[in-house]
Amino acid sequence: xxxxxxxxxxxxxxxxxxxxxxxxxxxxxxxxxxxxxxxxxxxxxxxxxxxxxxxxxxxxxxxxxxxxxxxxxxxxxxxxxxxxxxxxxxxxxxxxxxxxxxxxxxxxxxxxxxxxxxxxxxxxxxxxxxxxxxxxxxxxxxxxxxxxxxxxxxxxxxxxxxxxxxxxxxxxxxxxxxxxxxxxxxxxxxxxxxxxxxxxxxxxxxx
Numbered sequence: 001x002x003x004x005x006x007x008x009x010x011x012x013x014x015x016x017x018x019x020x021x022x023x024x025x026x027x028x029x030x031x032x033x034x035x036x037x038x039x040x041x042x043x044x045x046x047x048x049x050x051x052x053x054x055x056x057x058x059x060x061x062x063x064x065x066x067x068x069x070x071x072x073x074x075x076x077x078x079x080x081x082x083x084x085x086x087x088x089x090x091x092x093x094x095x096x097x098x099x100x101x102x103x104x105x106x107x108x109x110x111x112x113x114x115x116x117x118x119x120x121x122x123x124x125x126x127x128x129x130x131x132x133x134x135x136x137x138x139x140x141x142x143x144x145x146x147x148x149x150x151x152x153x154x155x156x157x158x159x160x161x162x163x164x165x166x167x168x169x170x171x172x173x174x175x176x177x178x179x180x181x182x183x184x185x186x187x188x189x190x191x192x193x194x195x196x197x198x199x200x201x202x203x204x205x206x207x
Contacts, residue, residue, distance in 0.1 A: 006034035012053060022057035 005025055013020040025032045027041055032051075043049040055062050073095055082088045107118040162168050 002037050002039060004035050004037055005032055009034065016060075016063055018055065018060040018062075019057070022055050022060045024054045024056050026052045026054060 009020055009023045009025060013023050016023075027050075032041075038049060041049070053062055075095055077093050077095065078090050079093055080088050080090050107116060109116050160168060
């Protein structure tokens with residue numbers, strides 16, 4: 001943020017393989033001097049800032065920067081951060097190498113070049129919760145004991161019958177006597193014979 005734009009022009013000229021005199025930086029249509037920095041233009045570390053790069057020499061044209069596939073990440077990098085009081089300090093961060101191929105657990109893929117972008121959750125180690133002292137991998141913790149019980153609730157009902165000081169009429173009462181007991185096989189046989197009779201009448205009517 002505090003570095004002059006001349007350093008940025010030098011990096012761009014090396015990346016585009018063109019002389020630094022032919023590199024011109026513009027912001028909002030104005031040509032920027034080499035001695036000013038991004039902070040003077042209103043840029044902040046947590047935001048985005050757009051600059052336009054032009055070539056003042058017709059023999060050199062702007063082109064995409066060279067591929068940084070040969071770049072090797074160092075084992076330790078230094079990051080400058082600001083604390084709550086506004087004081088800046090340098091912190092050394094160790095880089096962890098990931099040798100194996102990362103599985104695709106979520107993200108999206110670029111349709112044109114096929115490059116895959118992973119979600120942040122797949123690139124960050126899962127934070128484990130502290131152990132509370134309870135063992136959850138034993139047999140008792142993984143087994144459920146079930147017990148079935150039948151319950152019959154009470155149901156209050158009443159009947160009407162003659163008693164001292166109360167008389168009920170029996171004029172509409174009917175005396176029912178049990179008939180012959182019919183088994184399930186006998187009932188099925190009766191239904192079968194009735195079905196045959198219905199089919200015979202229907203066939204005679206259809207013919």
